[in-house]
Amino acid sequence: MIKINLTAEQRTEIEKMITKDIKKNSYPEIEKICNYLNDANFIKTAEFIDTEEKVIKICLLSSKTDLIDFQKKINKAYEEDSKWKCSCLIDRTREYIKDELENLYLKFSNRNAAYNILRIMKVNVCPYCNRQYTFTIRTKTSKKIGEKIVKTDLKSRPEFDHFFPKSDYPFLALSIYNLVPSCSLCNKGKSNTPSENFLYPYEESFGDKGIHFEIQNVIGNLLKQEEIIVKLQSAKKNQDLIKQYNDSFKIESLYEQHVDYISELLYKNYIFNDEAIESIYRSYEKLFKSPSELKQLILGNYKSDNFNQRPLSKLTNDILHQLNCK
Template sequence: MIPIQVNNSFAEEHYENVKDLILHHINRVLNKGSVKYKKNTFIVSANLRLFLTNLRNLSNNSLRDLITKSPSDLVNYVSHQNAFHSTFIDINHSDNIVLRNIFIINGYENKKAIDKWEFISKINFDTCPYCNRNYIYTTSKNKKTKPEIDHFYPKSKYPILGLSYFNLIPSCKPCNGFGAKEENDPFVKRLTNPYLLNYNDFELGHKIKNIAIINPLSGKSDVEVYFKKSIPGHLEVFNLKELYELHYDHAIELIIKRNLKYSKKYREYLSSYKGLQFSKSELDRMILGNYSLEKEQHKRPLSKMYQDIGKELGLI
């Protein structure tokens, strides 16, 4: 719903952190020729052996390309996997299980491969990019309070992308959990990676059902919040339409501010306040009760809705 800014230097640093561990397990699997999983032995096929042999050849940068693959290249790569490497993405096929052993079981889930707390904190994103409804603050390494990391292309079907930097999305538990993103395949659902989103891909608006009885304390939904613009798959997978309809009370408060000429009066008051100087965006933030710049949407829940409806009402 809101974009994450691409940082290629973080991706390169991530590659350097995971490279040796991945190579170790690729070599282990190639040397042994098989892996054990749930008391069964799965043989490395000739096709997968060729693929893994190419990956461990660092001179051709195949492994670096896999781990640092850009968000747009991930789209093309997944399309290629679906077209030409169906055994790699078949969760019941030995190729998929061998890849899962390397990149997930001994890779992503190995604490030596990725420090999830550090990974999330570096991205410096304060709300869930899928919904912009929940904070995803990190606290400290020793505490359990941290956001989820979602594999945008799910690790069960695409284990080969289990450690690819731009496939790892910080998110809130409701969006990553049961009944939402979970194991839904973006290739099938037509989802867009947050790194590829634009600020105008989603737009929220409001409809007044009964202007005569709007009361912010009534608990009655006299105002409807709806999506004027969206990527349909996201509304379905993340239940955004239904969830944002529940936030009508925020829209009502913004309408009342508009009706009371709150914006103009408060702006004049803040501008004349002695000892303090506010920029235009800071004045807009005080009036909205939320961040007013697109680039700051990630800093507070519902900021996207506040900005869109605030503009619709002429508050900012």
């Protein structure tokens, strides 16, 4: 729904960190997978992971197209390797690759490197729903209780959704731009649906597709006579995409639970009209560059570049756009 906007500096730092982690931790184990593939005569597949450099390259694939292209190539190699082999060997090898890489991902996700990368990404809100905070913290402390030293590892982080699921795309299990920091609800919601039905958060957003929230019954709600209805609107060509987001992430149903927030926003927008803002601005001229900056603060309206810093920022922006553009 919202884009993860990473700067060139953030990408460089993330890539440095993942490269270091692969060299130190993952590659020695990937070498074992490579040996297994060679022994089972899956030579073409093994060629993709037979050097540290190649593995790092896979883990740094940085666009949706590159991730898909790589997967196509390795699928083709696997198919060629499978020719003339018995189906039990083909299945067993596929299962082995899947289990081993899934295991490697699990180990990575528990290491400091994963936490550090998430801290650099600074995705503070789930990009799929834009509702849940997804802060990352990890603090290790030790406390003396009596004679004993008790160590605590306090940690919290978003889940990593594999945009291209690790069950179908095992070689992308550690590719950092295949990992989307997300809330657990969305991670579960997306799990069984093909990835092509979703927008790739490192590149695409609802805004790019002209998909926006629209609220119905505005006047009725201000008069306390009608319930708010929240709908996602867009051109006809995007209706399937909206349906997919509603089916997997329950967007409209969940957003309708935010009636108190929406109602408050309607009142704020009504009360803090241009005249009221001008008058407040005159008292705080030194604090704000313009009346519109003050209005943004009062209404909590974020620009699209910063949507991933606060929950409901897309909804807020769309509602204010709807109310003030009529």
